[in-house]
Amino acid sequence: MTAQRQLHLGAILEGVGTDQHSWRDPDLAGDASIDIDWYIRNAQLAEEAKFDLVFIVDSPFITPDTAPHFLNRLEPLTLLSAVATQTRRIGLVGTLTTSYWEPYNVARQFGSLDHISRGRAGWNVVTTGLEGAAQNYGREEHFLHADRYERAHEFVDVVRGLWDSYEDDAFPRDKAAGLFLDKAKQHRLDHKGKHFSVAGPLALTRSRQGQPVIFQAGDSSEGRDLGAAIADGTFAASQDIEAGRRYYADLKSRAAALGRHPDHIVVMPGLFPVIADTDEEAQAIARSQQEALDIGKLLVQLGRAFNYHDFRQYDLDAPFPDLSGVTLNSYKGHAERIIADARENRLTLREAATRHGQWRSGFVGSPETIADEIERWFVNRAADGFNLRVTRPAEFALFRERVVPILQKRGLFRTDYTADTLRGHLGLPVPLHRHAPHPAEAPHDLVEAAE
């Protein structure tokens, strides 16, 4: 991968938007988040532009103040199964939490999506920030942050074990001999751990890419340790290139310390560009979007990192409030960054809400400028690629039609697919089977698949 390092692009399909403002875009249908045709159409557009993957974010708790997309949306695995049948090449990554599911279900669902899509499935592993989720799953209290991550490690371990329930040649399906299964090649897991007890086997073979690709999103130290241990890719929250470089180096060195090849974790920060024909126009659009922001809604978004703490109770123009009594059990990594930034830069609450109550975009300008900035992050190892937010139609069109061709012309991004699995797009090897760990025994031709 180092010799021909290629940029990776994902499209976060988020309907009417996970911010508080995009839904008012006149070109965006109000029901985009629950319209399967909207997802299919945008996945097909991303595929025409040769994106690596589409990405579906999710979380199992809302309030009346939650951002519009989250208020009313389709469940990720169900919608990705529909998208799978209407696309051919693009990867399909869905978010599911390790805090409120069972590994057996998750292994089965993503294993099925991997077969339905013929090797294009990915699972974004999250531990869930919002405490209210507990009460949707029969618990009074949310798991503590440290416990969530401890469960997540074991959860993923179990899921991966279940995915290897059958060796790749377990089914001779020899009609003449009457031999459907070679029983020696079916394996129970017999896992008994601190959090889960799962016997297995799972009633599903591996797909063409061996196992679904694993993404991870969560930025605290515990989150990074999880990503370093289990992830093939991370959805990063880096807000500027310096923070991006620090995150990239830190994550990859944590992975290397665990004996992993650093190229086998693809770092993809979120990308929220403002694009126009010229830099001046883009700056003007960014300014007017900024002026249209409603401070009340920014305070709600700011509060989300602190489990929807109500910031409306404080003076907007006083220094950022002392939150020592407020829980950091929610989006801990994000919350800690906000507190540190407010302290270091002596921010008022208004300033903190403006900075952190929205995804800030350092990517504002003409297509050429956006491509320059992407290249700068890529070359300086702040990113291996980006997850582009897809909500406003004109913005997505400009990116596909104007930015992607520049990246292609510079040799940074593919002009056509060279693989047909998500692992293949990302330049990741097929994981060896734990019960038959010799590549020669695996029927895959993608072990060395690279772009």
Ligand SMILES: Cc1cc2nc3c(=O)[nH]c(=O)nc-3n(C[C@H](O)[C@H](O)[C@H](O)COP(=O)(O)O)c2cc1C
């Ligand atoms: C960039 C990014 C994206 C995330 N996306 C989701 C998501 O879609 N659903 C979810 O439940 N949690 C999501 N999370 C939250 C994490 O999984 C985790 O539950 C929470 O952030 C606490 O972990 P942390 O303190 O390690 O960041 C995301 C976190 C980050 C940093």
